[in-house]
Amino acid sequence: MTAQNDASAEHGLNPPVPPVDDSNPTGRYHSSAAERVQQDVSAGDALAPAAESADAESPAEKAAPSERFAWMKDTRQWGVRAPVTAHGLTVDAINIGIYGEIPDESREMTRMPRGSFATPGLPRLDNYSVNRKEELWSENAAWLYEEAIQRRWIAMQDIAWDALPTLLLDFELAWCQLCTELGHHAIAETDTIGQWLHRMNYAYIEPKMFLATEEFDAARHHEVMRHRALCNGGALGVESAGMVSRRMLETRAGWPETSVALYLARGVLTLLLYRFGAHYAANPVDRKIFSLCLQDKARHLAYGQGMLKYSVAVQGADFATSLRRILGSIEKDMAGELKDAVLWEALAIIAGGSVSGMKSGMAAVHKLRGDYVRQYVARLRYVGIGKRDDALHPDLAAALAGG
Amino acid sequence: MATLQDRPTIEMEQAVQDGFDLSWLQRLKEQIPGAADELAHDPTLAENTAGLLDESTNFTQRTRGALPRAGIPQYTAYTFRDKKEVWGYNLTKLYQEAVSRQWSSATDIPWDTLRPLSDDVEAAQCQLATFFAQVEFVAADVPGRFIAQMSPDYHEVRMFLLTQVMDESRHMEVFRKRALANGGGLMRMIDSVSDVTGGSTDNAREFTEMSSRLHIVGEGNVLTLFRLGELMAYNDAEKAIYRRAAQDEARHVAFGVLHARYMNECTPERREEIHAYLDEAEDRQATGNGGENPAARGANLTAESLAILLGGGADKADEGQKILAAIRQRQVKEYFQRLKSCGFDDRIENGRVNPALLEAYKAAA
Ligand SMILES: [Fe+2]
Numbered sequence: 168m169t170a171q172n173d174a175s176a177e178h179g180l181n182p183p184v185p186p187v188d189d190s191n192p193t194g195r196y197h198s199s200a201a202e203r204v205q206q207d208v209s210a211g212d213a214l215a216p217a218a219e220s221a222d223a224e225s226p227a228e229k230a231a232p233s234e235r236f237a238w239m240k241d242t243r244q245w246g247v248r249a250p251v252t253a254h255g256l257t258v259d260a261i262n263i264g265i266y267g268e269i270p271d272e273s274r275e276m277t278r279m280p281r282g283s284f285a286t287p288g289l290p291r292l293d294n295y296s297v298n299r300k301e302e303l304w305s306e307n308a309a310w311l312y313e314e315a316i317q318r319r320w321i322a323m324q325d326i327a328w329d330a331l332p333t334l335l336l337d338f339e340l341a342w343c344q345l346c347t348e349l350g351h352h353a354i355a356e357t358d359t360i361g362q363w364l365h366r367m368n369y370a371y372i373e374p375k376m377f378l379a380t381e382e383f384d385a386a387r388h389h390e391v392m393r394h395r396a397l398c399n400g401g402a403l404g405v406e407s408a409g410m411v412s413r414r415m416l417e418t419r420a421g422w423p424e425t426s427v428a429l430y431l432a433r434g435v436l437t438l439l440l441y442r443f444g445a446h447y448a449a450n451p452v453d454r455k456i457f458s459l460c461l462q463d464k465a466r467h468l469a470y471g472q473g474m475l476k477y478s479v480a481v482q483g484a485d486f487a488t489s490l491r492r493i494l495g496s497i498e499k500d501m502a503g504e505l506k507d508a509v510l511w512e513a514l515a516i517i518a519g520g521s522v523s524g525m526k527s528g529m530a531a532v533h534k535l536r537g538d539y540v541r542q543y544v545a546r547l548r549y550v551g552i553g554k555r556d557d558a559l560h561p562d563l564a565a566a567l568a569g570g
Numbered sequence: 571m572a573t574l575q576d577r578p579t580i581e582m583e584q585a586v587q588d589g590f591d592l593s594w595l596q597r598l599k600e601q602i603p604g605a606a607d608e609l610a611h612d613p614t615l616a617e618n619t620a621g622l623l624d625e626s627t628n629f630t631q632r633t634r635g636a637l638p639r640a641g642i643p644q645y646t647a648y649t650f651r652d653k654k655e656v657w658g659y660n661l662t663k664l665y666q667e668a669v670s671r672q673w674s675s676a677t678d679i680p681w682d683t684l685r686p687l688s689d690d691v692e693a694a695q696c697q698l699a700t701f702f703a704q705v706e707f708v709a710a711d712v713p714g715r716f717i718a719q720m721s722p723d724y725h726e727v728r729m730f731l732l733t734q735v736m737d738e739s740r741h742m743e744v745f746r747k748r749a750l751a752n753g754g755g756l757m758r759m760i761d762s763v764s765d766v767t768g769g770s771t772d773n774a775r776e777f778t779e780m781s782s783r784l785h786i787v788g789e790g791n792v793l794t795l796f797r798l799g800e801l802m803a804y805n806d807a808e809k810a811i812y813r814r815a816a817q818d819e820a821r822h823v824a825f826g827v828l829h830a831r832y833m834n835e836c837t838p839e840r841r842e843e844i845h846a847y848l849d850e851a852e853d854r855q856a857t858g859n860g861g862e863n864p865a866a867r868g869a870n871l872t873a874e875s876l877a878i879l880l881g882g883g884a885d886k887a888d889e890g891q892k893i894l895a896a897i898r899q900r901q902v903k904e905y906f907q908r909l910k911s912c913g914f915d916d917r918i919e920n921g922r923v924n925p926a927l928l929e930a931y932k933a934a935a
């Protein structure tokens with residue numbers, strides 16, 4: 168038998184809490200709205216161990232301890248044995264039974280671990296403003312979290328810095344400029360996530376934990392880009408135009424709205440700049456640096472898109488329209504950054520191999536800018552925001568056309 | 571380091587004639603002599619903070635030393651832009667150690683060594699794990715908030731705190747995993763986190779207030795416990811969890827101590843204020859309020875769980891309580907050691923220290 172909250176009523180130690188039912192297991196979680204959308208987190212094999220354990224006795228019933236240890240009864244589901252998988256004991260593997268039930272909404276304003284036995288009457292923290300599943304959840308977050316840990320790398324150990332060859336000065340400085348820009352992207356990402364992380368409700372630890380890995384990745388990206396700019400005889404370049412960074416930081420509406428700026432307006436560009444660096448790397452050291460960062464960034468976008476797609480699917484057409492509306496001002500800043508000479512000239516030198524090769528290098532720059540807008544639009548469509556090419560900011564439309 | 575070959579600027583002149591701007595490239599060339607100084611601050615090398623500005627005017631998220639542009643909105647409006655508010659010693663060393671010692675709770679814990687435990691011991695282990703699953707991410711949420719308010723000119727501080735965000739995420743899930751891996755389950759959330767109207771780690775708005783409470787006292791108490799994990803562990807998986815978590819926690823505590831030492835040496839005018847933070851934090855250590863000491867007498871759920879684990883069963887909990895009393899003494903001894911290390915041990919001698927802690931210390935001496 169599974170011990171329930173009301174078991175505590177038998178003991179003076181713990182005050183009783185209201186009876187619970189399956190749809191409202193703690194009294195502070197709510198399920199309803201998202202049922203329109205397929206959400207099948209606790210189905211299938213994952214349930215098996217917990218279903219088995221539903222018959223297990225609670226420790227208190229078995230061990231019959233004295234009243235002194237009355238808390239031993241206080242579990243909502245006992246007898247859980249999460250399976251160790253081929254990938255180890257993963258976060259997905261422990262999402263079994265009630266512990267894998269993700270509420271559509273949480274009004275639990277403490278740090279109560281999801282599925283633990285609620286203690287009534289606790290004061291609320293003032294932290295949380297992100298309390299609904301569709302405001303941060305992505306089905307892939309738990310897996311991406313484990314992947315981030317498995318694929319971690321160490322900037323000062325995994326890169327053969329001493330093997331960086333001498334580069335011609337202008338060429339080296341163009342790389343330095345690219346690295347300065349990407350170092351800024353990492354700082355902007357850090358600040359943006361940092362101001363939201365503590366506002367996310369504890370019912371949704373998987374995305375919170377994934378975002379912790381993104382913060383950690385961003386520290387590494389800042390470290391590696393800064394070091395690359397400084398270590399080969401060059402110097403740090405001109406700071407980023409930072410217009411989209413400002414959007415990321417100043418968006419207050421919600422985490423999905425922030426994520427449109429963070430992952431789609433900015434993240435896509437960051438991803439393409441890492442890809443550009445890996446493609447045009449003049450030596451294996453640079454190729455490795457940019458390839459490793461690219462891999463991390465792809466993971467970040469996988470979360471961001473998964474979250475936005477779920478968010479739009481649950482919140483519907485009105486919400487998609489609201490996101491489309493905020494894109495107007497974000498696109499204005501994207502267009503502003505597209506006009507900024509510093510980054511694009513540096514890329515032209517990199518692609519052209521030298522300052523005298525800039526003219527030919529501009530072809531690669533035009534392609535990158537076109538790819539940026541194309542991928543931005545494609546990902547908007549993927550997540551359900553749906554943006555027609557003819558509704559783009561004119562400068563983005565021009566970039567799409569190769570301008 | 572590679573040496574560079576300069577090229578004639580005639581190429582640049584030609585490019586400008588072709589319509590490129592390239593003024594930025596000229597600015598970079600002028601930057602080169604200063605780059606060596608910046609590199610000297612870099613994480614690979616011994617810490618050299620000479621030349622690091624006491625006050626940051628970087629409000630645009632540029633990495634330290636990058637060339638500012640004119641006319642950009644100062645949109646970050648960082649709250650913490652004074653070196654004397656956030657700095658500490660050995661920051662780069664702690665950062666590099668953190669990135670080198672990352673581990674995976676999925677694959678680095680020998681989960682296959684878990685064996686069925688008696689229900690009272692399993693329950694105690696699960697209750698303790700529930701506590702850690704509840705409190706560990708505090709130390710990720712809160713530093714995350716401070717990072718976002720701190721000038722990136724002090725990126726050594728930010729980057730260390732980012733490793734802490736990662737570490738605490740792993741701590742939260744490794745204990746959740748433990749609770750759900752061996753036939754048990756999550757148990758009761760603790761009720762000692764109550765101070766939400768101010769004066770808590772969550773609500774701290776001042777960096778040193780947060781750090782003294784979180785890093786030195788809260789995490790210090792937990793570090794002592796993790797270090798004694800052998801006493802609470804019943805298999806290699808649990809031993810590995812406590813050992814690895816202790817290694818991470820030691821870095822977090824070291825950060826706090828080295829920040830406090832810096833503050834003591836560089837901002838003597840704030841010593842009284844820092845003592846006041848320690849007054850509050852010691853009260854929490856002694857009482858268990860705020861969830862900051864699971865071994866404290868007042869922390870019923872976790873203290874009873876610890877007594878069962880330490881004694882070897884519910885029927886031997888009284889034995890366990892004696893060991894727990896010794897652990898409390900050890901927590902105080904280690905805390906006093908930290909006070910000495912950061913230069914705030916005058917409170918031990920002058921009677922300011924919390925009497926309950928002093929009593930425990932004397933009993934241990
Ligand atoms: Fe921790």
Ligand SMILES: [Fe+2]
Pocket residue numbers: 709738789818819822
């Ligand atoms: Fe910690």
